[in-house]
Amino acid sequence: MLIGAVDVGSARARAGLFTLDGRLIARASRGFATISGPDRQSMHEFAEIWQAVAEALAEARRQAGASPAQLRALSFDATCSLVVDAPGFTPDVIAWHDHRAIAEAAELSRIPHEVVARAGGSVSPEMQTPKLMWLRRHRPEIWAVLAGVRDLCDHLAFRATGIEARSLCAAAAKWAYLPDRGGWQDDLLVQAGIADFPRPEPVLPPGTQIGRLSQQGAAELGLERETLVAAGLIDAFAGALGAAPGIPALIAGTSNCVMAGGLAPRAALWGPYPGAILPGESVSEGGQSATGALLEQVRGLYPNPATHDEILARIAANPEPAPDLHVLPDIKGSRTPFADPLLRGAVHGLSLERSPDALDALYWRAAVGIALGTRQVVAHMGLVPAALAMAGGQARSVLLRQLYADATGIEIHWQPEDAVLRGTAIAAASPLVGGIGEARARFARPIQITRPDPAAGTRRERDWRIYLRMQQQRAEIAAM
Structure with missing residues (x-):
């Protein structure tokens, strides 16, 4: 008996097969395209995402030597991208980082409502309600023929089963839905002019059975119809669920998220979301928006292709390159602590060099x-944790785990795989x-602990003072 998991990120679909006692026995991935448009638009084609999902699942089964009948259960996590199920709307997935709805988000933020309070008092254009407002206003012909509009993790489950259901995780975190207030x-929704969008029940807690694969879903995924599908989560929330329990979690992937329980609403902080995990x-x-995306952007500057692992291996062999190069990483705005989607990053000390060594230095200083931005997020949340459970793509690097420990002064706990x-x-499962x-x-793994290195403390405190000063200078320039 095997358990299937599919993670759809910003550019790749990844599939993993686990035994019922939590061992990962196979993992595969396939990429899909991002389509840029005017006015900060960014989109995907769902058909391409679904094909990537099917191919990744098939490759994971091939690696494991597993038959379709061995896969007994399946769930999906995904970015909080919005799937618009309507004839004529293409590309049909509005990416999570699409910022076309900045004006609508600002309008929502002026409404005194608990949904706005739980969005940190400033609704992000990355959430679904402002995107729906944009769709209603700018594409009324599409709004009139909507068959459905779903979070990506929900649409993946719908495509697999043919059964309408929403994940409580996605509904509570990204939609005008408050589980504890009805x-x-x-x-x-009436004030926003979007109360008539299709929103069939049920809304299910993560891990609740939705149903079995439909005939179409089974055929497209190469699985048996007996496979159960359970309600999934937004990708960062899935990472928090899979990380070391009992402590705040840092999910460091395309973006960085710090997840913690027991906090009241406050400015530039999303939540609390009851039952979301x-x-x-x-x-x-x-x-922090687009952190891993910033590292990927730097990687794209290299004249000869290099993987992130190759770049990090070179940096580890040549520690602390370019200490006088400093980067504010807000290339896609600031969620915490500034709640400003229009904020932008800055680089101090950039040269014209484009050698691999110079680009390695830029990569490292961006990291x-x-x-340091994560340190600021943790402080803004009012957390004083002894440890952070780290997950996401950046967590796989020993060097980056040490960097986060040194920059924050907090132990990093990581469950391998x-x-x-x-x-x-x-x-x-x-x-x-x-x-x-x-x-x-059942799925818990032994924890590896990375402790702050006292020898790095002086360097990181200097970097921290410069980081704060650069933020002050940025604000001064903006005021001019």
Whole structure:
């Protein structure tokens, strides 16, 4: 018996196969395109994403030597991208980082409502409500023929099963839905002019069984119809579920998110979201947009292609390149602490060199800036943790785990393999093992601990003072 997990990120679909005791036995990925448009638009084609999902699952099964009948349960996590199911709307997926709805987000932010308070008092254009407002206003002909409009993790499950259902994780975190206040906030939806979008029930907690694969879904995924599909999560929430339990989690992937429970609403902090991961628990999120995307952008500057692992290996052999190069990493605005989608980054000390050594230095100093931003997020959240559970693509690097420990002064706890896929596999296994709590316990892995290096403390404190000064200078320039 095997458990399947699919993680759809910003550019790749990844599939993992797990045993029922939580061992990852195969993992594969396939890429898909991002389509840029005017006015900060960024999109995908769902058909291409779905093909990447099917190919990744097939490759993972091939690696494991597993038959379709061995895969007993499946779940999906994804970025909080918006799938618009309507004839004539193409590309049909509005990417999570699409900022076309900045004006609508600002308009929503002026409405005194609990949904706005839980968005940190400033609704992000990355959330679904402003995107729906944009769609209603700018594409009324599409709005009139909407068959459905869903978070990407929900649409993946819908395509697999043919059954309408929404994940409570996505609904609470990205839509005008408050689980502890009756669900859909119709008063806000009416004010926003979007109360008539299709929103069929049910809204299901993560790990709740949706149903079995449809005939079409089974055929497209190369699986048997008996495979169960459970409600999934947004990718960062899946990472928090799969990371070391009991402590705040840092999900460091395309973006960075710090997830923690027990926090009240506050400015530039998203949440609390009751039940978004585990029943009876709330989670809040502070974040940095497009952190891993910044490292990927730097990687794209190299004259000869290099992987992130190759770049990091060179940096590890030549520690602390270019200490006088400093990077503010806000290339896609600031979620926390400034809640400003129009904020932009800055580089101090950039030269014209484009040698591999110079680009390695830029890559490393961008990583330092990102880690310092995480320190600022943790402080803004009011957290004083002894440890952070780290997950996401950046967590796989020993060098980056040490950097985050040194920059924040906090121990980094990491469960090897892949916490995001593991969190989604936990959701998939939940109907088979008696619930999401039991599944999480079964899937836990031994923790590796990275402690701050005292020798790096002086360097990082200097970097931190410069980081704050650059933010002050940026604000002074903007005021001019």
